[in-house]
Amino acid sequence: MAVLDHDTFVRLCRSRDFIAASFTEHITLEAASQCAHISPFHYHRLFVRAFGQTPHEFLTQLRIDEAKRLLAQENQSVTEICFSVGYSSLGTFSTRFHGLAGRSPSEYRREMCRVFGSPRVWRMQFIPGCFVHFFTPA
16 A cells, blocks of 8 residues: 655645534535545545545544533533534434444433433543443443
């Protein structure tokens, strides 16, 4: 596998930053690839080569990480959180959340309350997924 040249990697990083900055919005492959000045199909291949995941997987991970934070910290409903992190379908959100977190959003919230107490008592900062995974049953 060929190594990416510096300019291409910098453009891919710029595009990845664009995705991260606007993860709550509808982002198309074309918009992300335009940010890197690369054709969409070539961009997809280069993104995987540079970062080890597709642009869609990166976007999904950002959204689910934010949803985890909101579920553990806020009193918003699961539906409100679903829409606030960029999903337009509760079913899609719940399926993707379960796929990455290993439990439904509601189960995740209950587990966080059981392990760390009520979010009303204290304000929780970001907890890395590896830490949560270590202290919660599978």
